[in-house]
Amino acid sequence: MSFPLEDVTQRFSQWKPFRDERAYVMGKKIGEGDFGETFEAFDKATGQRVVVKSLFPTYGDDDFQHELKALWAIKTGCVDNNVACLIDEVVQGGTRYLVMEYAPGHTLQHFVAAFPTWPQSKQNWVARQLFHAVAYVHSHGLAHGDIKPNNIMFDQQTGELTLIDFGVALLNKDCVCGDPACGCDGGMYTPEFPVTAESADVFGAALTLVEMTTGRYVGQIKSYAKRVTSPPPVPHNQALIDILWPALVAPQGLTAATLEGLIMGLQVS
């Protein structure tokens, strides 16, 4: 089920955190970025392993609310759509924490570094799940805003992929990156020409997957001029590269759902 965007603000304003810090046992720190810290934790009542994320005090309540609001908007159905689900929001010692489902495994960045060559069918399976997750987010009117290997979890045991980190999600996927009102900030995995936030996600996913497929550092193909003048890189998984490459050169014409559909035609395991 998806919520029309105009509904999100109203529904969100009615949502109240329903647990307090006594409901969770805090575990080890599993991440620290520019904006805040992420810990593993456990639900005392059920034993469920969760992830709690806080923002550094230098960031205001608006930034916290932003991620919460984006996660809230996509939370119905996220469990079956390769996206980490919002579970709760807690306040502990004056700090607010988001509580999310724990996605087992490691980041895709870890796997690309550890295993430069993957079986093609596994690459196709990762690609299909990533575009599925992105299409799911877009179907709610939002864009993720920061698709990159470090924001994607992969579980080698089950083969399941989970998209995480909605800290800079765009609440309007149609806004144009470069427009200050959009908030799409143009990191490593976004194109250097203006596109919608939706297309920037498609580009970021394609670039992430090209990196996985080729083991090639993305800095080398970030340049638009290099992409259009050079042939697609290393035919290690030519069928997948043939699908991904157009998304790097002209992402405006392609949706995540279209790419997911094209990848469905490839062998997976």
Ligand SMILES: Nc1ncnc2c1ncn2[C@@H]1O[C@H](COP(=O)(O)OP(=O)(O)O)[C@@H](O)[C@H]1O
């Ligand atoms: N739902 C999750 N399940 C498992 N690990 C997670 C989850 N969310 C975050 N992490 C881990 O914490 C790290 C930082 O979280 P992230 O949400 O990307 O925050 P940041 O804004 O600091 O990049 C991730 O790279 C990942 O290793």
Ligand SMILES: [Mg+2]
């Ligand atoms: Mg992150």
